[in-house]
Amino acid sequence: MDRIHITGGTPLNGTIPISGAKNAALPLMIASLLTGETLELINVPRLADIAALTRILGNHGVDHMVVGKRPGQTAETGQTIRLTASNVIDTTAPYELVSTMRASFWVIAPLLARFGEAKVSLPGGCAIGTRPVNLLIMAMEKLGAEIEIDGGYVVAKTRNGLRGAEITFPSVTVGGTHVALMAAALAYGTSVIDNAAREPEVVDLAECLIKMGARIEGAGTSRIVVEGVARLGGARHEVLPDRIETGTYAMAVAMTGGDVSLVNTRADLLSSALDTLASTGAEVTALPDGIRVRRNGGGISPADVTTDPFPGFPTDLQAQFMALMTLAKGQSRIRETIFENRFMHVQELARLGARIRLDGDLAVVEGVERLKGAPVMATDLRASVSLVIGALAAEGETQINRVYHLDRGFEALEAKLGRCGAQIERVRA
Numbered sequence: 462m463d464r465i466h467i468t469g470g471t472p473l474n475g476t477i478p479i480s481g482a483k484n485a486a487l488p489l490m491i492a493s494l495l496t497g498e499t500l501e502l503i504n505v506p507r508l509a510d511i512a513a514l515t516r517i518l519g520n521h522g523v524d525h526m527v528v529g530k531r532p533g534q535t536a537e538t539g540q541t542i543r544l545t546a547s548n549v550i551d552t553t554a555p556y557e558l559v560s561t562m563r564a565s566f567w568v569i570a571p572l573l574a575r576f577g578e579a580k581v582s583l584p585g586g587c588a589i590g591t592r593p594v595n596l597l598i599m600a601m602e603k604l605g606a607e608i609e610i611d612g613g614y615v616v617a618k619t620r621n622g623l624r625g626a627e628i629t630f631p632s633v634t635v636g637g638t639h640v641a642l643m644a645a646a647l648a649y650g651t652s653v654i655d656n657a658a659r660e661p662e663v664v665d666l667a668e669c670l671i672k673m674g675a676r677i678e679g680a681g682t683s684r685i686v687v688e689g690v691a692r693l694g695g696a697r698h699e700v701l702p703d704r705i706e707t708g709t710y711a712m713a714v715a716m717t718g719g720d721v722s723l724v725n726t727r728a729d730l731l732s733s734a735l736d737t738l739a740s741t742g743a744e745v746t747a748l749p750d751g752i753r754v755r756r757n758g759g760g761i762s763p764a765d766v767t768t769d770p771f772p773g774f775p776t777d778l779q780a781q782f783m784a785l786m787t788l789a790k791g792q793s794r795i796r797e798t799i800f801e802n803r804f805m806h807v808q809e810l811a812r813l814g815a816r817i818r819l820d821g822d823l824a825v826v827e828g829v830e831r832l833k834g835a836p837v838m839a840t841d842l843r844a845s846v847s848l849v850i851g852a853l854a855a856e857g858e859t860q861i862n863r864v865y866h867l868d869r870g871f872e873a874l875e876a877k878l879g880r881c882g883a884q885i886e887r888v889r890a
């Protein structure tokens with residue numbers, strides 16, 4: 462298995478182009494199943510999760526074509542793809558394919574809405590909690606689906622098509638909102654999605670669905686109204702920038718020091734995280750096409766955060782922020798409210814010399830003077846990248862194992878950091 466070697470202690474200086482968002486590209490690709498016409502997606506990141514979903518869609522019979530890069534992007538980043546689901550041959554998504562990635566479960570919604578049936582394996586994904594799909598099933602049942610669990614598969618059917626309904630989520634769910642949106646778009650009549658997720662990726666999906674002919678109002682608020690239509694058509698849509706990748710590199714610069722412009726991104730996608738970062742002493746300024754992050758000298762001030770659905774502090778940046786806080790001058794308290802088991806990075810950061818105490822959903826970080834390189838290994842995507850950030854600031858060499866987690870979500874990580882002066886290399890097994 463590949464490893465990443467990092468020799469830490471060098472400030473980051475330069476420009477990092479931010480890729481299209483994995484968590485927007487995945488539901489957008491899945492939306493291609495809603496129509497027999499071509500959906501062209503621009504700025505799709507080259508990631509293992511995108512490749513995995515391409516295989517799943519291919520298994521359903523979706524035709525996939527890569528047509529080029531976004532102007533200005535390098536050979537290793539961003540691509541334009543065309544997906545055409547004119548010949549769907551199979552409405553089953555098998556365990557071997559779905560178990561590697563959670564978002565793949567969402568194919569159930571367009572398959573059910575367009576073909577009246579779907580059989581999809583219960584999902585896998587990052588090991589950060591139990592991650593049930595009860596709310597996704599509830600949403601489809603409200604729209605009139607008959608659902609049973611059989612042999613590890615969710616089997617969904619409709620007798621006479623889906624019907625508009627009121628769907629009230631008892632707690633915010635991003636995947637639940639994506640599924641409800643896609644299913645309601647082709648349902649007969651009006652649906653109201655209450656306590657909907659307000660994440661930018663939900664807005665991106667809604668905007669693409671609208672281009673495809675869907676009638677949706679209120680995406681980005683907690684109440685979305687969908688007027689079902691009989692059919693959807695093709696569209697061309699650019700994937701929004703990856704706010705988690707943006708925040709990750711912003712935290713890396715805040716930790717190592719230096720001056721980096723993050724381009725092809727938007728500050729408004731992560732205001733809460735950037736405000737927190739500024740409170741730790743980093744200088745964060747908006748650029749016309751991104752964000753500039755600087756820290757030249759001066760210590761890192763501690764800050765407390767609690768993860769929350771958007772617009773709160775994202776759980777997908779919690780591990781990276783914890784890495785930053787390990788070198789803060791004082792104590793910080795980080796509360797994880799979204800996933801019950803998302804502190805797997807704590808024991809690995811400890812190998813680098815971090816002092817972190819866990820108490821239920823709270824991590825108390827006592828900042829230390831310095832971190833020191835060590836062999837580490839992470840069990841999920843964002844935990845892995847928190848180790849990259851820690852390693853960039855640590856003295857000496859860190860070896861990061863299980864790099865496949867990073868490849869799920871960070872496009873051209875070594876190239877992007879390497880160009881800013883990081884001593885980072887991939888050692889191929």
Ligand SMILES: CC(=O)N[C@H]1[C@@H](OP(=O)(O)OP(=O)(O)OC[C@H]2O[C@@H](n3ccc(=O)[nH]c3=O)[C@H](O)[C@@H]2O)O[C@H](CO)[C@@H](O)[C@@H]1O
Binds near residue numbers: 590592593
């Ligand atoms: C591919 C993708 O976009 N993944 C993101 C998505 O995951 P995902 O869509 O899986 O996350 P959800 O927003 O659905 O999960 C939020 C919480 O609701 C719970 N829940 C969810 C569904 C359900 O049926 N029952 C239930 O109890 C989950 O266990 C979790 O505790 O949003 C998460 C929260 O911002 C992010 O961390 C993930 O990176």
Ligand SMILES: C=C(OP(=O)(O)O)C(=O)O
Binds near residue numbers: 562564587777842
């Ligand atoms: C948790 C994540 O992904 P997934 O929902 O696919 O596990 C993530 O992107 O941080």
